[in-house]
Amino acid sequence: MSSIFKPHITRMSAYAPPLEGRNPQQFTLLDFNERTIPVSEPIKQALVDFIRGDRLQMYPSYGDITERLADYCGVDAGQVMITNGSDQGIDLIVRAAAAAGDHAIIPGPSFAMYTQCAAVENLRVSEPGYTRSGGFPTAAVLASITEATRLIVIANPNNPSGTLVAREDILAVAAAAPQAAVLVDECYFEYTQATVADQLAAHENLVITRTFSKTWGLPSVRFGYVLSAADNIRALLNVRGPYDVNQLAIVAAQAALDNPAYTREYVREVMEQAKPLLEQYLDTAGIDYWPSGANYLWLFPQDVTVLSERLKEAGILVRPKADADGRPGLRVTIGTLDQTRQLVEVMKSTG
Known part of the structure; x- marks a missing residue:
């Protein structure tokens, strides 16, 4: 049966982000650039x-x-x-x-x-x-x-x-x-x-x-x-x-x-405490990443698959993102200071 819709639309692929299995009671969600704490x-x-x-x-x-x-x-x-x-x-x-x-x-x-x-x-x-x-x-x-x-x-x-x-x-x-x-x-x-x-x-x-x-x-x-x-x-x-x-x-x-204060305090913690902590670790460990003005970093560790799995085992989800040359990387949302400390500890133990 021929499609009733425009041919170029039937040839497209849907935008289907990996939403399945994202349970906030089971994982710290650092994969979708969401706020990592509940609303006020x-x-x-x-x-x-x-x-x-x-x-x-x-x-x-x-x-x-x-x-x-x-x-x-x-x-x-x-x-x-x-x-x-x-x-x-x-x-x-x-x-x-x-x-x-x-x-x-x-x-x-x-x-x-x-x-x-x-x-x-x-x-x-x-x-x-x-x-x-x-x-x-x-x-x-x-x-x-x-x-x-x-x-x-x-x-x-x-x-x-x-x-x-x-x-x-x-x-x-x-x-x-x-x-x-x-x-x-x-x-x-x-x-x-x-x-x-x-x-x-x-x-x-x-x-x-x-x-x-x-x-x-x-x-x-x-x-x-x-x-x-x-x-x-x-x-x-x-x-x-x-x-x-x-x-x-x-x-x-x-x-x-x-009630803007709740959000402003979260932004301040992310940008002034948690983000510098993660950047400092990446610099010390020699892990390449793109300079970022927001609450996430695009980083390129030596073994993306191993690190992603280790993080998942530790209850942390991150988002695989390859660059334009196909180099595998991870986009990591920055959460609270405590969440970022946990992230860094897992990364340190992975090597």
């Missing part, structure tokens, strides 16, 4: 109170969440759109910006959703390469821009490498391609504090995606948002459905914004 009690209580309030039978009502996010981000409310995780934001931007046959620039290796969404729209994709020494391939990206370029993706920081992109490089790309949507993924913003949100008026082709899945610790309820010029937000709202964001996500996000 006020968030849990807000969700319980909502469920007990017998409102699940109602369509979602978003209240003032857009205004609160605008205040948090230092932008106007008209420059904010909430989404079902940042993945939906990425998908909507790609769909709205580019048509089949258009050109996209997606430096790699990077987050699989970018190329997945581009493939669904049947775009022609150029993939300039990140390097450990050179970081973001600014010159190659600029050289790849043509009149047919409708989408440029900049992950800041990049995943899996953790590479930070200089603010001036992002703005140079935006200025060089005014006809293209420049999607800047800032999903790790709370770790990096790096943003171009203050440039939305100066560069109206900037479209920023963020999420509550990483630092805020809410990936299961799927809440993200987009920042861009007001005209862009109005256009994207024509594509997003009126009820795409579920009410539990709104309740959780509101409670998180009401």
